[in-house]
Amino acid sequence: MSRSGVAVADESLSAFNDLKLGKKHKFILFGLNDNKTEIVVKETSNDDSYDTFLEKLPENDCLYAVYDFEYEISGNEGKRSKIIFFTWSPDTAPVRSKMVYASSKDALRRSLNGVAADIQGTDFSEVAYETVLDRVRSGTH
Template identity: 85%
Template sequence: MSRSGVAVADESLTAFNDLKLGKKYKFILFSLNDSKTEIIVESTSTDQDYDSFLEKLPENECKYAVYDFEYEIGGGEGKRSKIVFFTWSPDTAPVRAKMVYASSKDSLRRALNGVAADIQGTDFSEVAYDTVLEKVSRGAGSH
């Protein structure tokens, strides 16, 4: 497998740890810098509303994202929280961008310890709350 040679910026790891350990953010959007050499933090948010996260995903551009996904456990066990990694690669994004994001994903994904689920989104139905909830909660009993 060819390596894309894309580095993960220190700020990206710091932001991820702030989300994971410090619960400082609800979600983080990552993108490639202009020269496509580094994965950087594009934005962070403390907004608890999942729709606010979806609104940040552009229709024609690729992104990576990490979301601290909270959901209720059945049987009165209360809330559970899992970190979900998103690769957002809409069908309408330029082919070249999709290729670069696909080949660079592993660099970022490997650097982020503690991610519970991976979601690949090519359209909004694949990143809808219920779709993610099903994937995240399905894995809840197996770990």
């Protein structure tokens, strides 16, 4: 339970484990239910395109997302994969929505074990592929 009184739905944890352990999803979008009492799965996807993920981020509303981010290592080391947690809170979202999402984030984030980095996005430049790639490669959270 978060400071805002919002709980994490069991389905949210199941979907995350499917992504992390089963590689069943490429990304998961989470949001608050209609009563603003629970964090639920809004959508899952197997689409490998990062652009598809970005297209799912609403222009005027908040959400959380988990993305299985793959990237190349320089040299011949091949691909790596890191799970990234996104808090999407665009400047154009309603203030109330931004407040509820900000105060509810910890409840979800603490229950997701195995996340390599956290990205806070208020506009698309902060969640652009190159921005996330730089963050993952540098190892900063």
